[in-house]
Amino acid sequence: MFLKRLKGKKDGGPEQDNYGLAHGDLGDIGASPKLSDYEVVDTLGTGTFGRVRLCRHRANGRHYALKIMKKTEVVRLKQVEHVHSERRIQATLLHPFIVRMAGSFQDTNNLYMVLELVIGGELFSHLRRAGRFSNETSRMYAAQVVLALQHLHSLDIIYRDLKPENLLIDDKGYLKITDFGFAKEVTDRTWTLCGTPEYLAPEIIQSKGHGKGVDWWALGVLLYEMLAGYPPFFDENPFGIYQKILLGRVECPRHFDANAKDIVRRLLQSDRSKRLGNLKGGADDVKRSKWFKGLDFDALIKREIPPPIVPEIRHPVDTRNFEVYPDSDDESGGAGSPVIVGGEGLFDEFSGVVETKT
Ligand SMILES: Nc1ncnc2c1ncn2[C@@H]1O[C@H](COP(=O)(O)OP(=O)(O)O)[C@@H](O)[C@H]1O
Numbered sequence: 001m002f003l004k005r006l007k008g009k010k011d012g013g014p015e016q017d018n019y020g021l022a023h024g025d026l027g028d029i030g031a032s033p034k035l036s037d038y039e040v041v042d043t044l045g046t047g048t049f050g051r052v053r054l055c056r057h058r059a060n061g062r063h064y065a066l067k068i069m070k071k072t073e074v075v076r077l078k079q080v081e082h083v084h085s086e087r088r089i090q091a092t093l094l095h096p097f098i099v100r101m102a103g104s105f106q107d108t109n110n111l112y113m114v115l116e117l118v119i120g121g122e123l124f125s126h127l128r129r130a131g132r133f134s135n136e137t138s139r140m141y142a143a144q145v146v147l148a149l150q151h152l153h154s155l156d157i158i159y160r161d162l163k164p165e166n167l168l169i170d171d172k173g174y175l176k177i178t179d180f181g182f183a184k185e186v187t188d189r190t191w192t193l194c195g196t197p198e199y200l201a202p203e204i205i206q207s208k209g210h211g212k213g214v215d216w217w218a219l220g221v222l223l224y225e226m227l228a229g230y231p232p233f234f235d236e237n238p239f240g241i242y243q244k245i246l247l248g249r250v251e252c253p254r255h256f257d258a259n260a261k262d263i264v265r266r267l268l269q270s271d272r273s274k275r276l277g278n279l280k281g282g283a284d285d286v287k288r289s290k291w292f293k294g295l296d297f298d299a300l301i302k303r304e305i306p307p308p309i310v311p312e313i314r315h316p317v318d319t320r321n322f323e324v325y326p327d328s329d330d331e332s333g334g335a336g337s338p339v340i341v342g343g344e345g346l347f348d349e350f351s352g353v354v355e356t357k358t
């Protein structure tokens with residue numbers, strides 16, 4: 001298998017990414033990580049297969065976001081392959097706008113991914129609270145997503161789940177993409193129908209086979225949603241949404257800036273051979289669009305441009321920017337909880353070492 005990085009934790013010092021940027025130490029979670037190493041502090045989010053919990057590593061004292069996935073749910077929803085590739089891909093990524101992973105482990109009931117804690121909440125919550133974002137705020141967030149997608153695509157990874165729920169804001173106000181549950185390493189096309197209805201590109205709905213172009217389409221949806229406060233294609237049920245996507249008619253509210261309308265239309269181009277980002281110039285074409293004029297991407301990736309929103313955080317584990325979730329310990333297993341019959345070996349790969357490319 002592919003890619004770079006992660007053979008267990010290297011000792012000491014900052015790690016450097018492909019752009020020469022230093023990343024702080026994520027902390028040592030030990031050679032044989034397990035749930036009892038952690039004290040659960042709070043719930044950050046609910047996922048498809050379980051919760052994401054704010055945890056404190058008892059030995060190193062650091063806080064992490066622990067993504068807990070119930071094996072029975074993963075199997076029931078036929079996502080075994082996806083969780084393996086989620087872990088494998090997340091383990092390899094090192095980028096200022098992508099959530100890092102410190103390690104992973106499993107027990108009888110669950111799979112666990114130990115993630116860098118991003119404390120400022122989901123972009124989704126900030127957007128809903130604000131109603132919509134200004135042109136400048138949207139531009140700043142979109143630019144960070146473009147840089148992250150450019151990085152992923154340079155590694156032949158398509159992300160496939162771009163939406164405000166998967167974009168987190170850190171303590172300073174910069175974005176981090178989380179949730180690589182649908183990410184896939186592909187050089188050509190792939191066929192699995194996955195993603196979130198409002199954000200699906202027409203070629204996914206039509207099962208034509210899809211590639212990196214779907215992320216640029218989703219960027220168009222995201223841009224629209226940030227600027228308008230609602231997505232471009234919506235309906236009460238997914239079928240209605242799909243019909244509108246396939247119809248391909250995009251109406252931008254009048255308050256959209258002219259250059260914003262232009263980039264939205266060029267990203268929400270049904271014909272992927274004409275879609276911005278999916279052309280020869282790739283992500284660079286997107287960066288060069290008029291809407292981004294004057295935005296210094298090099299300074300942005302170094303986090304030298306002040307973020308548009310700095311979240312209110314009163315202490316390092318202040319979860320006020322996340323939704324409140326009722327208490328639950330439903331992933332703890334216990335008597336009467338379902339077990340997978342005949343599933344031996346299904347999750348072995350989850351504990352393996354992620355191979356390096358070089
Ligand atoms: N690293 C993180 N730091 C803080 N919160 C997180 C982190 N990762 C995920 N979350 C929260 O948990 C939610 C669900 O996690 P996600 O990985 O998106 O799960 P799923 O694949 O089931 O959608 C996110 O929308 C977010 O609110």
Ligand SMILES: [Mg+2]
Binds near residue numbers: 165166179
């Ligand atoms: Mg998610």
